[in-house]
Amino acid sequence: MPQPNPYAAKCPTRLVLDRIADKWTVLLMGLLDRGPVRFNQLRRQVEGLSQKVLSQTLRKMERDGLVTRTAYPTVPVTVEYSLTPLGRTLARTLAPLRTWAESHIEEVLCSQRAYDVSLV
Amino acid sequence: MPQPNPYAAKCPTRLVLDRIADKWTVLLMGLLDRGPVRFNQLRRQVEGLSQKVLSQTLRKMERDGLVTRTAYPTVPVTVEYSLTPLGRTLARTLAPLRTWAESHIEEVLCSQRAYDVSLV
DNA sequence: CAGTATCCTTTATGATACTG
């Protein structure tokens, strides 16, 4: 690749951005960064995330080389997801985003209220 | 707010994450971080971003207190968007994401190819 | 230039049922 440029429509970095700039991915990476987690653990820990969407999201993350899926032949089957080394580098990049959301939430809410009032 | 927790469905930080974990926002913040930009400049610089979606995205960013919109009474009208101080803190948080996409794109593409082949 | 409004199509998500 000569010059990665996410502002160009066909640049693959655009595809990656598309993938990682996703609410569920950000949340899931945060949980996975703590260690291996099972499917239903993730499901329970992220409120509002349906089984279907969790499954889809994990599949994409696996395809992108961010997580590995390990199935243990127990009965019933146990499946563990964990970050790859690549995934860990991304997790560390995404962590500040959750932190930002937490520490600036008040300012954002305040701004939203002011904006909404000004429209009346 | 007692304990911001984006993993809870009703936590406002979830709303913020939702908002900022968006491809266009990430790209726009990157451009705006360089200085004030006009509407059509943004439109031209971000390939694939339609006027409608750009407009919607800027409106949301304005509502969240990330950008300010300034209209100059020229003919025809000139409108400049620039980051607020709050927006600048977010821009700095998002920058590593674009960098990550650029520097790890090869690994991701490679992983995708391997994944897709393994499915055949 | 910088939008808004409308219509219409494409995607994404939700609910439900089923399986190794």
Added chain:
DNA sequence: CAGTATCATAAAGGATACTG
């Protein structure tokens, strides 16, 4: 437990036309 498959619906996005 950890999924997939299917159908229905809701949400997002594109195309086009129009305005101060």
